[in-house]
Amino acid sequence: METHHLLSPEIVHFQGWRMSWWVIYWGRRKQQKWLICRVWRHVLHKGDIVIDATCGNGYDTLAMLKMVADESGSGRVYGIDIQIDALKNTSSLLDATVTQKEKELVKLFPICHSRMDEVVPENTAVRLVAFNLGYLPGGDKGIITISKTTLLALEAAKKMLISGGLISLVVYVGHPGGSEELDTVEAFASRLSVDSWICCEFQMLNRPLAPVLVFMFKR
């Protein structure tokens, strides 16, 4: 496991009290985002293949791409979202922030996340599958991920993930169906063998509508 990035100026900057994760995780989305990226960094290597199962506006897709792309052009991000607007936003964000060569490493698919195994080639060694469960920020709040397809997506992710890989979820619970979806995720995680999986959950106790973080690490 590479550790050099941990001593980069960016990380050292966070060596102050903000790096205390329970402070980081007091619900500011920006800080929460940083925390999640920090977890991904510990898992990801240049050249890895990852899946952003819910592209949303593309910020996670971009973050993943930066972590896996290297100069040789290896690394791959499969970006999935059922909403075409989400993929348009993702594509625009990438156009504005990465090189054409980097962008070519991203493959976008306008499908439900439960169908990820249809677009990712069989036997692909996937290191990370990330989900933001809920609705598209700034989009139609009537279009949400639902428990049934999320469970199918988790099953697909589980099959594709290699040892040392991670399923990472941010579960929004402040909308109808949100807490049911969290129940589904928790039940899925709780069934994973403790010999093969480390599954943990982080939540705010006095902000019941704050998103819940779930990480499932495959040993």
Added chain:
Amino acid sequence: METHHLLSPEIVHFQGWRMSWWVIYWGRRKQQKWLICRVWRHVLHKGDIVIDATCGNGYDTLAMLKMVADESGSGRVYGIDIQIDALKNTSSLLDATVTQKEKELVKLFPICHSRMDEVVPENTAVRLVAFNLGYLPGGDKGIITISKTTLLALEAAKKMLISGGLISLVVYVGHPGGSEELDTVEAFASRLSVDSWICCEFQMLNRPLAPVLVFMFKR
């Protein structure tokens, strides 16, 4: 907030992948202990007054003492445990590991943690109150902390804590009454004002009997 300790060799050693807290927190008690101490370090200053509400075998008391004691002899640890054996073990551990001058900063009381406000002088500026809820490791498993007194203890801790302080709990749930006690802690935390408190919980999803960590940080 002081940050120098974060760059100490001890911490830099942990800059490897082990520092990824979700790996740290896969349930090995030793690593969990390190994680908790790391949170305490972010809150505590030399000269602070802290309460170990459940001394157990004294390891937490010792860790806290090392964090708050300085050469001027300031700092104070109030150590509380209802079991006299626990206080004996704590005292022996301190004898074996700290100077007499340091040990004098520790005040041990053989009382229920719900009565902490009877032994800590009124208007004492308490920075940390730490709990290990469950039974004394290696002791009589029939003697456990219970919800009723734990709730009283939490209320007392809440009143004594200064701004920038922390209530830290490790809640063992693998014994009868354990999950009820966790419910009590969660309900207490969920009632704390989000303007004044940051309350978060960390748990393993596929190890239902693993202890749960709860942190309540007073802004």
